[in-house]
Structure formats: C-alpha cells, structure tokens
Amino acid sequence: MKKLIVRVFHKKQDEKIVRKIEEKGSKGVFVREKPVFCMPRNGNRVKGLIDGEEAMKEIGESIDQAKESIYITDWRIDPEIILIRRGVHWLKGKTLKEILEKKGEEGVSIKIIIYESPFFMDVVKGEKKRNILEEKEKIECYCHKWMMGYSQHEKTVIVDHKIGFLGGIDLAQGRWDTRRHFIEADIKEKGEEIFKEECYNTMINKEEKQEKIRLPWHDIHCKIEGEAVNDIERNFIEKWNKICKVEERIIKQKEGRKEIIGTMSVQIVRSNSKEAGGRYKVERGCYEGIVRIIERAEHYIYIEEQFFISNYGSKRIWNLISFIIGNKIIEAYRKKEKFKVIIVVPLWSEGELESIIVKSIMELFRKTIISGKLSLIQRMKKEGIKDIEEYLKILTLYTFGKKKQEGKEVIVGSPIYVHSKCIIVDDQYVFIGSANINDRSLIGERDSEIGAIIVDSNKIQISINGERKFVNEFALNLRSRIWAEHLNLEESQIKMVEDPIKSIEKVICPISEKNTKVYERLFEYFPSNKYPKFVDCKKHLYPPLIGDKKELKDIKGHFIKFPIGFGKEEKASLGVGKVMVE
Template identity: 25%
Template sequence: MIPQPLRRSIDALAERLGRSSAALNEQVQKFDSEHPWFLSSEERGNPDTRIEAWTEGNRVTPLVHGKPYFAALAAALDEAGEGDLVMFTDWRGDPEQLLTDDVTVEDALAGVAGRGGIVKGMVWRSHIETLGFTGPKNRKLALRLEEAGGEVILDQRVLVLGSHHQKFVVIRYRDPAKSDVAFVGGIDLARARRDDADHFGDPVSRPFPPEYGEIPAWHDMQVQLEGPTVRDIENVFRERWEDPAALSRLPWHAIPDILRGVTREPSVLPAQHDEPDVAGTCAVQLVRTYPRRRPAYPFATRGERSAARAYAKVLRRARRLIYVEDQYLWSVDVARVFAAALRRSPDLRLVIVVPKHLDDDSSLTIPSALLGHSAALDVIRDAGSDRVLVLDLENDRGIPVYVHSKVCIVDDVWAAVGSDNFNRRSWTHDSELTAAIVDEERDLRAPTDPGGLGDGARVFARDLRLELAREHLGRAPGDDEDLVDPGSFFDAVSSSATRLDEWHRAPSTSPRPTGRLRRHEIDVPPQWQQRLAAVAYRLFVDPDGRPIGMRFRRRF
C-alpha cells in the first residue's frame, strides 16, 4: 500500500495541477500495484470482500482429471469427523457419483456428518429440467445430505438466467496436527467427471452428444491447496452463505422447498479457525466473478470482475508463451484481451486446447455458441496468425475428448486453475472462483527466464505445463527436453497435430502416430442462422453482467 505521507503528496499535487479524479485514481492504482503478476486490493475493484489480496506460503498440488481429484477428496473427507467443518459449492451435484470404486459423493459427505462433522453445502438451484438443466439432481443431493445431518442450500441468488458456477471444497480440521485443505477448479461432484489420463471415460456417465461415444471421455482439472489460502477460500464460502437475500424469490421454488423440507434460511456457521500455517512455496491469489445484482451482494456491492482483470494484467506481461485449456472460448470481448497481448509482443505464441464439439445438441445454443466461438477465434488469429495454435483433443482410439478444464499458464511463471471459462458469462455474469498461482521456487532448466523480464521460470507453472503437454503428446514421464523452451514446445505441438491430422486423412497407410491433439475446425452456421443466433447468443448463451457504462467502454 502507499504510505500515507506519499498519498497526501499525490493528492496535493493532483489538486494543484487540476487533475481529474479519474486520472488521480489511475496514478494511485499504479503505486498500489504491489505485485507484478497479482492484482492489488485496489485493482481487484471490490472493497467489500474480506479475502486477502493474496497469500504466501501455500502448497499447491495439481490434480489433473477427475479420478485423482476424487481420490484425494475422498481421502480428505475420510479424515474428517467430530467437530471438523466441511464446506462445498457446486454447479451440479450427483449423490450417486463415485469418488472411488466403492464410495459415492453421498457416502463421503454423509459419512462426515455421521461421525459428528459439520457439513455445509451450497448447490446452484439450476433452471428447469426441460431446458436441459439439473435442478432435480441438485435437489436430490441437498435432501440426501440433510437427511444425513448436513445442511445444503439450493442457491438461486443470481441474475436472471445466471448460475452459481463455483466448484470448491474446504475442510477445516479441529485437530491442529491435521493439515486443513481446499480444492478449487473446474470439476463438479457430478457424473461423467471421474476420468483419467487414458481417457476411457467415467462409467457413471450422463447423456452427451453422440460424437463423444457411449461413455464420453472428459479432460478436467482441480488443484489441492494447503496453507493460508485455505482460510481465504473458506471466506469465499462464508460470504455467500451469509448473504441475507432470499435463496429464491420465485413462488414455484419456495412452495416445493417448503413441502419437501429443503432449507430456506441458512443457519449460522461455526466460529472460524485461525489461518492455517505456512505449508509450501506458492503465492495464491483468488480471483472471482460476481455480477452487479439487486439486491446487492454484501461482499460485492458493485459486483466483482477480478478474474477478467487478472487476465488483463497478466497478459500485458506475456512475452513468449500463453497456454490455455478451456471449455468455452467464445467471446469477442475476451478474445480482444488475447489479441492485444499478441500484437504487443511479436515473439509471443498462444496454444489453445478446446473441445471438438459442444456438450449439448440444442438447436438454440449450438448455432449461437458456434457463432461466438468462430468470431472469437477470428479475432485471435487475425492478431497472431501462425503464432496461434487452436487444437482439440481425442483419445488413442480417435474418439473426441471433452475438454472441460479451465487452465492458463503464462511464460512458465503465472498459472491459473478454476471455474471461469474464457467467455463473457464467466467474466461478468455468473459466480466464479479461480486460484492464480506464482511459485516462489525458481525452475533452473533453460531457459531460466523465458519472458526476459527477470521473473525467471517457476516450478509449479512449468511442471504443470509439461505434465499436460506430455499427456496430450503421448510422451512418457521425463520425455520433455524439447518441451521446456516455449519455442520448441510450440513447434513440437504443431508437428504432432500435423502428423495426426495427416494420418486421419489417410489412416490405412501407416500406424496411428502418437499424440492426441488435432487442429480445431468449426462448421460455421449459414448466414441466415447466424442472424437468428446472434440474439440468442447475447441474451442466453453469453450474457453480459457488467453495468451499462462498462459495456460501452469495453472495460471490466
């Protein structure tokens, strides 16, 4: 923060020079930017929150795919009992989903309550089932856990057609010898998520477009966090839980809830424990999205768009490589941020991994989503040309893998894993939570400072990029010497995709090459369909939760 004498000097100087308050605020913001990669409290733009700007001394463990995440979560829940506190949020929850071969989501959470633990959950109420949403399943999870002694609320405190999209779990143990833990990312406690690196899919599946086969393969990611950041993630939960607004003001929600005995008014949470001790070498910043709502969120009275602001700040610093995995890269507003980075840095390269096909077959959303996706990629490709690779993923049997992960790694320094997609809905409209990570430990493999700004390369970000690259390229552990340097990484990925694309054009001439990445192609809807889809896109598929003035200024 700016020392008070210096702040007073700036104020006095501004007054003498007759600067506008906007210019003064910009100057103050520059002084307050205490970290080159993280947002300051002022840059976050939300003075109402209780979470810290960032925390240091955290251990962060990447859990690539649902099977490793669910196994880690089951083990952590199995340790919880008398007096321990478990808090979770979800977009979709299926009580029958397996965490391990013989433990379901319901078993694990009800087991904590049965051992005397305190279980609190917030699951998005969801829109009606006829629109393809999962309200009845979410209600079923809530009722099952209520019967077991937990407390789960169906939370519809969102904008019209909005959702609560955060997916995290926090476990605070009463025993100080146990390490408190949190899990943050893109994986719901839901069907189809328990896949692994082989990508044969989750036997506990769900209806899905036929292009993905009978049991859809699913690529996703979560991170396990220990250390001071756990208390911040807990505060994200507490802020939402303590929101005094009605869980839903719609009578067709309230009356069935009353008849079924669903919780309508959350109870008071137990007193909060002290901040966990230092556990590792990672600094973690939590970035979020909340729209501007009426009645206002008490913890974000003007909304919060720190996820969007974090990417805008970080991408201004990008020099060599941005690596992205995302379910929905389909907003021009988001694409402009990446395009600006590519124009700013002529040596910068961008690798994007997205799903080959959408996750539904709706005649309303498919043309709209394809329209937005195509326009966004055009903006990025116009800026970066051959410095941009847009790819999708298949398994070794040639069946597409649904990419649900939300990951971004910049210059092997800053990494982000969370729930927010690269679209306007996630950056402005729905609730989101992402963990941005900068490891204090330097990676000494060459190039030791890929961005050339003195930041070095960091162990967590580089190791995560290499782990994902080895999987997608069909490499064995340790087979990554040509992947460390951003330039040779880009070339290796491009060559692998080219070989696989060529093999698909003439598959009988040779064995299938290793690797799972293919160049991403889009079937753009015809012109007449685009005109109809444009309205649906803006209203339903990718709505904007910003105040009107921000929309016109294209600011987040």
C-alpha cells in the same frame, strides 16, 4: 503506465460502463485495488490436479479424513458419484453420499450449496439431491435458485479450514476420467468396469448408451493448503449466509492455517456481486487476474478453456481478453520476437450439435477468433502478419476407440471434451478456476466464479527458446504434465516438453498437424473444414473408421487442429440464447 479500457455490462442500469484498470509494472501480477476479495497470501502449498481421477481421489481422501467441517459448492453435484475407482484403496467404490454420511455420523459439520437449473432435465433436480443428501442430520444443503443469465458456477471443497479445492471439476457424473480418455464405457481393469452407467452426460443419447460409448472429459483442478484456504472458506460462508435461514448462518469463521507450509503465493479472486453474497456491488477479480497474467507474457500464453468468447467488435460482448492477447502478439511481431499463443477448446460445447445454443457458441467463437472485424486473426492480418500460425495455434483434443454396433465392435473417432479453465504464462504465472472466458463468467454480475492466481517462489532454471531462464516450479510442472498427457508421453519422457517454445515448434505443432491429417483421411465425417454445413450430426460426433486401421499407429496423443470452418454456414439466431452463452 498502461491504461486498459475495460467495458462491462451493468444489469440494473442496462447501460455501458467504462472502467479503467491502471497498471504499473511495480504493482505485480496480483489484484490489489478495491473492489478486491482478498490480498495474496504467501507460504501456501498447491498441487495441480489433471482430470477427474486425480482430483476426485484427492478430494475423497481429504473428505474422509475430515475431523470438523466439510463445505462444498458445485454447479452440479451427484450424490452417487464414485470418487475412487482404481487400484487398492480404502475408499474404492464408495459414493460421495456414502463418504459424507460416514463423516456426518462421526459428528463432522457438512454444508453443501447446490445450484438448481430447469435446463438439466436429464439429471436429478436440485431439490431431490438436497433431500437425498439431507437424509442424515449432519448434512445441510441449500439450493441456489435459477435466474436468467446467472448461475452459481463455483466448484469448491473446504475441509477442516485447512485444505481447499477449486477449479473446473464438479463432483458430478461424466466428470471422472483418466489421462488416457477412453471412449469405451465398458472398459475393464483387472476384470472391473471403471466407468459405470453414470459416465454418460448430455452429449450422449439413449442410443449411444446402448452402444457402450462415452464422451471423454478433460479438466483441471487444484488442491491448496495454507492461508489462502481461509479465503476460499470465507467465500463459502458469504454464499451460505446469503441463502440459508438466519438461525443457520455461520456467525464466526474459524481461524485456519497461518503458518508457512509451502513456497507459493496465492490470491483467491472472484466474479461476484452483492446479490450473490459479496461485500461489494460487483467484483471482477477473475477478469482482472487473467488480464494481469496475460499482460506479463514475454514468451508464451497457454490457455485451456471450455468457452472462448470475447469482444470482436460487437456492442454486446464486453470482455477484452482476445484484444489483450492480440496486443501481445502484435507487440512481439513489431519487435521481431518469438512469441507463441496456444488456445485449446472443445470441438463444440456440451450438448447436441443440432442445438441452437451449441450453434450459437460455435458462431461466437468463430467471430472471436477469425470472422469478427476486431477478431484476433483479423487484427493480426491488419498488422501485416502473414504467417498466423507462427504466433497463434487453435487446438482441440481428439481420440478414437471402439463402440458396439449391431452386435459388432467398430472403431470410431471421438472429441475429448475440454472443460478446463486454466491459463499458464511463461512458466511463471498460473490461473486455475471455474471462470470461462466469456461475459457470463467475467463481468461479475452474472455467474459467480472463483479462481486462484498462483506464483511459486521456488525457481528452476530451464531453456526457453534455447536461452537459460529461471521459471516457477509449479507452473513448469503443471504445463509439462498437461502437455505430456496430450502428447501421450510417459513420465520418463517429460523432459521432451521442458522448453515451451521449442516444444510448441518441434513437437506440438507437427504432431497436431499430422494427427489432423490422419483423422481426416481415415474417418468418415470427421469434423473438419470440409463440412461448412453439418452432414450427419451423429457421425460427426462419432465418425466411423473407413481407412486402414494399421495407420492408427501414426496418431500420437490427443492434440489436433481446431477446424474453424466446421459448421460455419450453420447460422444460429444469437438472439435466442445470447444471455445463456455470451
């Protein structure tokens, strides 16, 4: 029996609570002990959706085909977002508002939960969005009011009790992007602009808008069909009934699908409290689900996360995700087994580089990874692991393109913003959700989150480190597609990344290493370890090309090494924004 001591923070008692999660190998990957939102459901069909273009097309089509009901929750929602922008399509150019209005006129019941925060002055306020959406009788909206340390962070769409979407993608401006992640805001396809004025987000100021440049956005979502959709819908109903008027409550949930339509077992897990509409005082299903799949890793752990803030020896931060990953690395080292961990995070969090909150998040990430006394790398070093990168790679995504400057086009580099909340282990287990790796998302009494643990019973035999093994088809396909995008591989080349261990060693590591060196050589003020203090924040965001542009052909895809020393001397007062970021 393994005992994992998990410390959490209880806001009412304001004290530490020690909670034991006892796991036996026979219990499997799913969370079955109370308080648990629901049991795993078998026989589902799941489709992984990479980036906004793919996800919003599926969401738009499903909404347009609705006959009975459409339920939406988002951290941020923009009624004017265009969901489908390329190719020949009956919804091309239609806004979310237009599609919903049409369904409302057809008699479809539409309910939307909007989160309202006072911190986003650059976007339409929640109440105004509510008024825009409620112009039509059949569209009902309620706002989750802002509270310190809490947000309604879920991103779900449920259509006709049969189709559910969840993951990291809000139906909001700036989230629609293609797998190529262009930085040019005015780029055209067949004479038509695919990125409109709305493509800018809070990293971009008015000056950058004039320069016709955008911040690329990478994200992961999923579409679920089957019995698990009932659980996604029940989550919505609990939230809706908590904040709506008594007479507007959904009294009885309509029965959805129960038949077997696919090969996947799916468990819907939440970070939730009774105050946010839950049945239990607190649910930590996202945390426990992530712990369970990481605990089962034998070959590799692949993580894409917007935030990665975990206990590094601090009394303030309670989640132990980093500690558990460290245990797996140390276990493999002691057994002399090959084991790989890749963590992909954004170069810095959304916001301006000068912001105290952005600086605080950068410092907390550094402490989690390398500088805290119980950080991931410090624990590895204490164990005697000399070659850290043999086990652990911290990466980010980067690209280059053109911007307008004084009437001319100049080539600049740009981060690709990683907003995903996805974990893939051994091509066996997948977690996709809205939960970041930080206490805000994981302890259950702060941000409300939703996620899915996905295990496919359809097996495929592949080579892992040269040995033939059976893996789950969904996990294999999702991981392969993600890596193919980041390496700029065509569909015909996807076999190059079939073996995860050899792909990491022979493809991802050398390419990310080479890409990093090329960017450092060619671009002035490229964010790197040579800048422990920021020199020019605007040029760090979009560093100009100063080398020979012919050498840009040496850059393959988007992976680069994360510059852990970038800005390390830019100390921030963690007290100012700790509730906001930890």
